[in-house]
Amino acid sequence: MRVKIQQFLGTNHSWRCVGLDMGRALLAHGHDVHLCSTNGYEHFPVDLRPHVRDDPELGIVAPFHTAPRVLDSAYDLQLSYTAPHNFGHYLRRGTKNRFGIFNYETTVVPKHFNKFHRDLDLLLPSSGFAGRVFVDSGFPEEKVRVLPHGIATEEYEDPSHGKLELKTDRSVKVLANIAQPHLRKNIPGLLKAWGKAFEPDDDVCLVLKVVAKPLPKYQGANSKRRGPPPKRVQPFDVDFRDIYRRFCETFPKRAPIEMVTDFLPSMVPLYNATQVVFSLTHAECFWLPGLEGLATKNVVVAPRYGGQLEFLNDQNSFLVEGKKVRAPRAMQYWEASPRAEMFQPDIDDAVEKLRAAVFGLSDARERFEEERARMVKKLTWANVSQELVSLGT
Numbered sequence: 001m002r003v004k005i006q007q008f009l010g011t012n013h014s015w016r017c018v019g020l021d022m023g024r025a026l027l028a029h030g031h032d033v034h035l036c037s038t039n040g041y042e043h044f045p046v047d048l049r050p051h052v053r054d055d056p057e058l059g060i061v062a063p064f065h066t067a068p069r070v071l072d073s074a075y076d077l078q079l080s081y082t083a084p085h086n087f088g089h090y091l092r093r094g095t096k097n098r099f100g101i102f103n104y105e106t107t108v109v110p111k112h113f114n115k116f117h118r119d120l121d122l123l124l125p126s127s128g129f130a131g132r133v134f135v136d137s138g139f140p141e142e143k144v145r146v147l148p149h150g151i152a153t154e155e156y157e158d159p160s161h162g163k164l165e166l167k168t169d170r171s172v173k174v175l176a177n178i179a180q181p182h183l184r185k186n187i188p189g190l191l192k193a194w195g196k197a198f199e200p201d202d203d204v205c206l207v208l209k210v211v212a213k214p215l216p217k218y219q220g221a222n223s224k225r226r227g228p229p230p231k232r233v234q235p236f237d238v239d240f241r242d243i244y245r246r247f248c249e250t251f252p253k254r255a256p257i258e259m260v261t262d263f264l265p266s267m268v269p270l271y272n273a274t275q276v277v278f279s280l281t282h283a284e285c286f287w288l289p290g291l292e293g294l295a296t297k298n299v300v301v302a303p304r305y306g307g308q309l310e311f312l313n314d315q316n317s318f319l320v321e322g323k324k325v326r327a328p329r330a331m332q333y334w335e336a337s338p339r340a341e342m343f344q345p346d347i348d349d350a351v352e353k354l355r356a357a358v359f360g361l362s363d364a365r366e367r368f369e370e371e372r373a374r375m376v377k378k379l380t381w382a383n384v385s386q387e388l389v390s391l392g393t
Contacts, residue, residue, distance in 0.1 A: 103285030
């Protein structure tokens with residue numbers, strides 16, 4: 001089968017991880033895969049460079065070839081993890097098996113997204129939670145099929161990755177993989193739970209993987225600043241540095257926190273260096289770091305809500321209770337709805353579950369092992385890619 005994957009594949013992004021791993025799995029099954037990155041090739045992996053193609057109609061030129069390798073005119077299957085308004089552009093080289101992946105974290109999808117169903121044959125949300133959001137918002141149900149994300153088990157089981165060298169000497173490291181600091185990730189709640197859960201002398205450290213750059217400041221109309229305008233600040237962007245400063249003022253005595261802000265070619269060494277993966281997000285449609293945590297035998301602590309329940313349950317993780325509340329306008333991407341909901345995790349329950357994971361680490365690992373292993377074996381990219389191909393046959 002000749003397959004094209006066109007989407008974010010360059011700089012670090014969760015969509016990128018999905019696209020590249022799906023491409024590798026399809027190649028391993030013997031398919032002819034062509035890749036086209038719509039956000040550059042800054043961190044494009046060497047092993048996939050021979051499969052890159054240009055897209056001259058979009059002005060995309062692949063930097064790895066001396067001669068242009070133009071996208072072919074027709075494919076057996078096309079895939080793109082992108083915003084719906086891009087489907088028509090990215091899935092135009094063929095008339096069958098045009099598959100789009102997209103997820104929307106709150107419970108009401110922007111109305112104008114529904115019209116883009118005409119540009120694809122199937123929408124593939126990554127969880128039952130995300131699929132229901134689309135159907136309930138008016139997207140044609142017959143065009144929705146859940147296709148979960150997966151895990152590249154061969155990468156996570158590769159001993160050559162080793163462990164990332166962290167500065168802390170604490171025995172238990174708790175990883176919070178925040179990445180881009182958005183409002184829905186509930187960074188203040190996560191830090192508050194940490195501050196309440198542990199004392200300075202507890203043998204534990206929080207490791208934050210986060211983009212901690214300052215937000216660009218608005219330049220007024222009379223500004224004499226030269227050069228291109230700064231990147232626009234979106235309502236859902238939050239200033240991590242300010243949140244962290246306030247947390248330190250509220251909890252001057254706390255267990256240590258270490259930050260990892262550099263780009264990592266592979267996340268495996270970081271997961272290998274930790275024992276617990278922690279999130280208090282308001283809304284996720286899959287939460288790939290949770291599955292990555294299971295793959296590296298970390299004990300996972302996460303909210304009992306959202307797409308992570310596709311693979312997390314009481315037999316393989318600690319699930320934090322809470323309640324559904326209205327989602328603030330600033331948290332919603334593209335278009336806000338007064339009916340949209342999110343999850344408000346209970347901080348006290350989060351503290352209890354976090355302490356249980358840290359202080360009962362050995363018992364938790366033993367208790368969760370059977371279901372952890374079963375879920376990781378089920379959700380491999382090899383299995384997910386075969387499911388994708390079956391949708392196109």
